[in-house]
Amino acid sequence: MILRRFISCALFLLLVSGCMSDAVLSRRLAESEAGRGMLLEEDGRYAEAFDAFRSALELEPDSLHYRYEASRLAFLAGDVRYGTRQAEALHRRYPENVLVSELFAYGCMLEGRDDESERLYRELLEKHERYGPVALNLSLLLERRGAYREAFDILRPSADEWKDETVAGFGKRKLYLRLADLASEAFMPGDELIWLTKALETKGGADGRAGAASSGPKPSEEAEKQDDESALKLRLAALLADQGEPGEAVTYYQELSDAGTLTAEATFNFARILLVDLERYPEGLEELRLALEAGFTDDAAIEKLLSEPDLLDPDAIRQVLDASKKGASP
CATH class of the missing domain: 1.25.40.10 (Tetratricopeptide repeat domain)
Structure with a gap:
């Protein structure tokens, strides 16, 4: 404000002195x-x-x-x-x-x-054709009217040449997540898996931009980054399981379980894969116990698990369920 007044006064003096035209x-x-x-x-x-x-x-x-x-x-x-x-x-x-x-x-x-x-x-x-900001905004418009596949096809060519500075606050990781979301809406699980994996492999903060080398992230930023990565791994795990890749899915579930970031529902899903798809009973029963301990109460999901035709030992599962109801370990 002081600088502005000084410049204005100086210009006014030049005007009244006849040294400057209007x-x-x-x-x-x-x-x-x-x-x-x-x-x-x-x-x-x-x-x-x-x-x-x-x-x-x-x-x-x-x-x-x-x-x-x-x-x-x-x-x-x-x-x-x-x-x-x-x-x-x-x-x-x-x-x-x-x-x-x-x-x-x-x-x-x-x-x-x-x-x-x-x-x-x-x-x-x-x-x-590859002007990123235009492709991004057009994809948003197409998404508004439910044209998810076209929105994906419009945005996809920009991905290889996208620069973090193209759109402020919209780095590559966010771009990959957006492509994954559009692929999901368009029922293209293979493409969704590709872009989720790319997003996970792309370093940077929650918005996809790399942090400054001279200073570390603030605690709140670090927590946000961890939450973002956990959600991404959980989404990848669920998608891999749906796509018939239980072995790869449990890799992500195990990481999240070890970090203590799995919800009760996610822990139950992890247990189901271990018990039904991979027949890894000791680990599966332990994850089931943890899910129940964390408050998992979906009776329909539990009944569906017990009715799985490929289940080798439903009695062992019932023992865990009974023990949970009694509040004691089997």
Whole structure:
């Protein structure tokens, strides 16, 4: 604020002294506001940065740069109506500009003008097939109307060339998880398995971005990362079991069990695989005991387990169940 007042006073003195014309003063003031806006954005103060660029635009209304930045920052500050209005004005003047078209399409998407937004994004992708941010937003629009397979096919070509900095906060791990989610919705378990595995193999935080080498993660960030990885391993384990790969599934279940992060339901599922699919009874009975101890009470699931035709020793399972009801170990 002090710097802004100093610059404004200096420019005013130059004007009254006859050393600067109105047009030049206006341009200098606009440049000052734009510079202030850039610094505010770097600090994450988007509402103030937006106000600064809006002031710059009022001083220099013909500036493409100021109008674009005012529109972009309006979205970050939550003023969707202003941002879309400025983006639309830019698009009327520069319909072939990729960044302008992308900005306007984004505004339309935020305002719920899905048909118009989809049309703009498709036009952009025709010219720039692997433009990640456009593919991502178009996939979101397609997902809204249930076109999961098309959304997956639209986003898939971007995966190999995706850079962490392509979209702020949307690194490769998040991209892979999004592809896995779309594959799941489109009933493509093989593709879901591929992208879940890629996500697990991709290092970084919960958002997929690598942490700074000079400083370790904060405790809360580390906990979030661990929760994210545990959920991913659990999802992979369940999917592998469904796909007839119990041996690979138990690898993940065992890791989570050893870490003490399995829920009662997941522990029961682990026990079922050990008992039914792999016939590893001592381990399976122990996991079943732990599931019951953790509060697993799904009688239908238990009855289904007991009725499995490939079950070798249902009596051993009943002993664990009876002991759990009595509150004693078998």
